[in-house]
Structures are given as structure tokens and as C-alpha cells.
Amino acid sequence: MELLRVENLKTYFHISQGIVKAVDDVSFTLAYGQCLGLVGESGCGKTTTALSINRLLPPEGKIQSGNIYLEAVNLTALSDDEIRKRRWKEISMIFQGAMNALNPVMKIGEQIAEAVVLHQQVSHQQAWGRAKELFELVELEPDRISGYPHEFSGGMKQRAMIAMALACDPKLVIGDEPTTALDVMVQAQILNLLDKLRQNLNMGLILITHDLSILGETCDRIAVMYAGKIVEMGSTEDIYHEHMHPYTYRLLRAFPHIRGPKQMPEPIMGTPPDLIRPPSGCRFHPRCDYAKEICREEEPGMTAAGDGHAYACHFGGAFNG
Numbered sequence: 001m002e003l004l005r006v007e008n009l010k011t012y013f014h015i016s017q018g019i020v021k022a023v024d025d026v027s028f029t030l031a032y033g034q035c036l037g038l039v040g041e042s043g044c045g046k047t048t049t050a051l052s053i054n055r056l057l058p059p060e061g062k063i064q065s066g067n068i069y070l071e072a073v074n075l076t077a078l079s080d081d082e083i084r085k086r087r088w089k090e091i092s093m094i095f096q097g098a099m100n101a102l103n104p105v106m107k108i109g110e111q112i113a114e115a116v117v118l119h120q121q122v123s124h125q126q127a128w129g130r131a132k133e134l135f136e137l138v139e140l141e142p143d144r145i146s147g148y149p150h151e152f153s154g155g156m157k158q159r160a161m162i163a164m165a166l167a168c169d170p171k172l173v174i175g176d177e178p179t180t181a182l183d184v185m186v187q188a189q190i191l192n193l194l195d196k197l198r199q200n201l202n203m204g205l206i207l208i209t210h211d212l213s214i215l216g217e218t219c220d221r222i223a224v225m226y227a228g229k230i231v232e233m234g235s236t237e238d239i240y241h242e243h244m245h246p247y248t249y250r251l252l253r254a255f256p257h258i259r260g261p262k263q264m265p266e267p268i269m270g271t272p273p274d275l276i277r278p279p280s281g282c283r284f285h286p287r288c289d290y291a292k293e294i295c296r297e298e299e300p301g302m303t304a305a306g307d308g309h310a311y312a313c314h315f316g317g318a319f320n321g
């Protein structure tokens with residue numbers, strides 16, 4: 001059953017240098033219990049997409065057009081007050097490095113209980129009970145609940161942040177680079193935990209990352225973003241093994257899978273474009289090895305490659321020869 005529907009979302013930043021088209025006509029859906037990976041290099045619009053869903057954009061950021069439905073409610077049409085009431089209870093976010101925001105002089109359990117009290121009408125005692133439940137849910141040892149942040153490892157702190165994000169049983173959790181600061185083994189444990197939680201709690205999960213190699217065991221579907229647009233979307237299998245867009249191909253080679261064939265990472269030359277003046281035609285053409293005249297002139301539409309698999313390229317699969 002569908003939980004989230006993002007339709008033709010355009011979010012721009014209005015700054016003195018011009019208009020940054022950070023999210024430019026993005027559409028996708030997410031079902032209950034499903035995990036969608038949103039992947040692309042830094043500056044491609046992933047965080048702006050997440051902040052648009054949560055309506056947490058800074059003053060210069062504006063949803064220009066499009067709709068974001070959470071169940072039947074169009075989030076773009078809600079007042080600030082109405083959306084505030086839904087944060088934490090319906091949608092919650094785990095940010096990169098969020099664990100550094102823990103208060104160093106307050107017990108971890110108290111901080112989780114505080115998050116519960118802040119968003120639910122419960123007594124302190126009830127909140128402490130809930131904090132204990134959440135502690136168990138994120139697989140932290142119960143006797144650690146009275147510990148302070150400096151007694152927790154990075155992975156344990158991130159588990160505590162996940163516990164807070166789950167405090168009000170949200171329907172949708174968005175993790176923005178939730179494991180980037182952690183070492184590879186701990187990263188895998190946190191991703192496994194998120195995977196287990198979304199299945200057990202039947203919540204929708206969006207995982208944002210620049211590293212396509214970490215999504216394989218967690219996501220059902222992956223959307224690849226480049227310069228404010230989704231350039232390829234499909235099942236994890238499609239994206240890993242049947243990809244059609246040269247950018248997906250390059251991303252996979254830039255971050256080889258830890259358990260895959262041994263291969264040197266091949267960085268993608270250049271950087272994503274300035275989104276005030278994005279390139280004409282296909283936005284990836286200046287960095288694409290397969291670009292031809294039409295790529296400079298015409299923006300490619302989405303071409304279907306199979307059930308739920310689509311890509312935006314004039315020469316899909318060109319890298320195969």
C-alpha cells in the first residue's frame with residue numbers, strides 16, 4: 001500500500017546570485033514497509049528533496065510546484081502549524097552526524113525520554129518507560145540507559161538517535177547519510193538495524209547517500225539523482241545489474257562494493273553542475289563519455305526499461321558497447 005507519493009516536485013533556492021534549481025521535477029512513490037535509496041554525488045538535490053518532504057527548507061528555499069502526498073494528505077498544502085504537528089509523529093529524520101548533537105552532560109536515556117515528552121502528552125515516568133522500550137528496539141544494552149554520550153561509541157550514539165527518531169512511531173523515516181561518519185562494519189550494523197526496523201514496524205524508509213555500494217542489502221528500490229533530477233530509478237537489482245544510465249554506471253564504479261569483485265574506485269571526473277545555470281539538454285552531458293550532439297540539445301525524457309525501471313538517457317546502456 002502506498003505511503004508517500006512525490007509528484008513533479010520542484011524546489012528552488014532564491015539567492016542573490018540567482019535561482020538554484022535544486023530539485024527540478026522529481027517524482028517517486030514509496031510503499032509501507034519499503035526502503036527507497038536516494039543516491040547521487042554531493043549537490044544533486046537529495047537533501048533538498050528530504051527537506052521538502054519534511055517542509056524544513058530554509059527561508060530562501062521554496063517548493064515551486066508539485067505535490068507530496070503522505071497517505072491522502074498533501075503536505076505541500078499544509079500550514080506551518082499543521083506540518084509541525086506531523087513531524088516526529090508521521091515523518092522523522094535522522095541526519096548525518098546527528099549523534100554529535102547529543103547533550104554531553106545528560107544521560108542518553110533522559111535525552112530519549114525528553115524527545116518523547118516533547119512530542120507526546122505523557123508523564124515523565126511514562127516517557128522513561130518508552131525510552132526503555134526504544135532502547136531495546138534499537139538493540140542497545142538496557143543497563144546502558146543511564147550512560148552519558150562519552151561512554152557510547154559512534155555506532156551506539158547513532159542507535160540512540162534512531163531511538164529518538166522512532167519515539168512517536170513515525171510512518172516515514174528519512175535517513176540523510178545516517179552512517180557516513182561510521183566505519184564500514186558499524187555502518188553495516190546500523191543499516192541492518194534500520195532494515196529490520198522498517199520491516200518490523202512496517203514504516204517507509206528513505207535512505208540518502210552518495211555511496212551506491214551500501215544500499216544493496218537494505219533497499220528495495222533506488223532512485224539515482226543528478227543535478228536536481230532523477231536520472232534512473234528501479235529495483236535494487238535493476239540499478240546494480242541492469243542499469244541503463246551512464247551516471248549510474250559511473251557511480252557504481254566510483255564506489256565498488258566491499259564484497260564485490262576487487263576493483264579500484266574510479267572517480268567521476270569533474271563535478272556536478274552549478275544549478276543556477278545547469279547545462280542544456282541532458283545535464284550529465286559535459287561529463288558523459290557517450291554524449292553526442294542530441295545530448296547537448298535535447299533533454300531526455302524517462303524511457304521504460306522494464307517493470308518499475310526507467311532511465312533518462314538518449315543512449316541508454318551505451319557503456320555496454
Ligand SMILES: Nc1ncnc2c1ncn2[C@@H]1O[C@H](COP(=O)(O)OP(=O)(O)OP(=O)(O)O)[C@@H](O)[C@H]1O
Pocket residue numbers: 013015020021022040041042043044045046047048049058060061210274275
Ligand atoms: N540554502 C541554500 N541556498 C542556496 N543553494 C542551496 C542551499 N541549500 C542547498 N543549495 C544548493 O542546492 C543544490 C542541491 O543541494 P543538496 O544539499 O540538496 O544536495 P545533496 O545531493 O543532498 O548534497 P549533500 O550530500 O552535499 O547534502 C546544490 O547546488 C546546493 O548548493
